[in-house]
């Protein structure tokens with residue numbers, strides 16, 4: 001398949017890119033509505049609308065009839081003008097998808113991988129799956145960008161993997177160099193941040209402050225503050241799994257965590273910790289999936305451990321809520337399937353230990369996107385990078401060009 005007409009070549013000016021942003025966030029508008037919202041002159045509006053229609057980024061919407069006379073023309077963002085290729089890469093599996101420019105998943109495939117095999121085999125597999133998705137799509141639209149998330153720290157500006165704890169051989173890998181043949185823009189993000197972005201933009205688009213909590217084999221969080229992902233100086237923000245766990249241990253001994261420290265939240269409340277505890281109780285369990293099967297069947301020991309985990313996580317989350325004051329906390333990851341068994345403990349501790357002002361309008365809810373949260377968030381991230389003023393005017397290829 002031929003490469004995309006790179007949006008960088010569209011040469012949209014700042015105002016035109018702003019107008020595109022308005023349509024992406026509001027839906028369909030008439031010329032008069034654009035005028036009301038922007039205060040721009042009629043000539044300016046017409047010129048900018050023409051540019052976007054020519055570029056295929058706006059299309060006619062259903063006309064509305066206001067009283068008698070000719071209906072006013074309506075325009076809306078055209079999310080099928082191009083497509084995005086995204087890969088949400090985890091420790092043992094990845095979801096690869098083709099999305100439209102509004103983040104909707106058009107085709108997806110789940111593939112088993114081992115992240116510890118290193119970047120060459122894993123990224124070869126990603127490219128192979130991208131090629132297959134493109135072939136299946138029939139080349140009807142062009143690829144406008146690529147998004148990749150990884151289970152480790154990423155230097156966002158360059159798309160480089162930085163000292164990942166569980167990704168042997170990946171340190172220093174520049175993802176955009178490996179996938180640049182598909183599109184000019186390659187957006188690289190930490191996996192939990194991508195999920196947070198997917199939940200916020202996909203399910204709570206009017207909420208600016210969202211905290212996403214992933215409780216799976218490990219525990220992590222993605223922070224959206226004032227509408228933007230909070231990454232921190234080294235891309236390590238949101239590492240809630242390695243906060244000090246609030247547990248009573250009369251012996252004074254703290255459980256050892258996989259990070260090498262003692263007493264982390266993960267060491268008590270993660271999927272791997274529950275597997276360890278069940279095995280110690282002579283229960284033949286070796287994976288988080290098996291733990292969840294037991295919870296689904298009402299096994300009292302497994303259910304009790306998940307409830308205890310909820311309380312430990314809730315104490316850590318209470319601190320995060322006091323610091324960040326999110327409006328919504330979304331809980332995802334494999335253990336979220338335990339639903340109230342996990343959420344009740346989380347809620348109990350958060351409401352007991354955070355200040356009333358921070359919890360007055362706080363909603364703690366289960367992920368709606370589940371396994372699609374990561375690919376959806378990547379699609380939004382890539383679309384923002386491709387369609388924003390910075391990338392379209394400077395010919396920049398998104399985040400990796402910095």
Ligand SMILES: [Zn+2]
Pocket residue numbers: 241242257258259260261264265266267
């Ligand atoms: Zn730890």
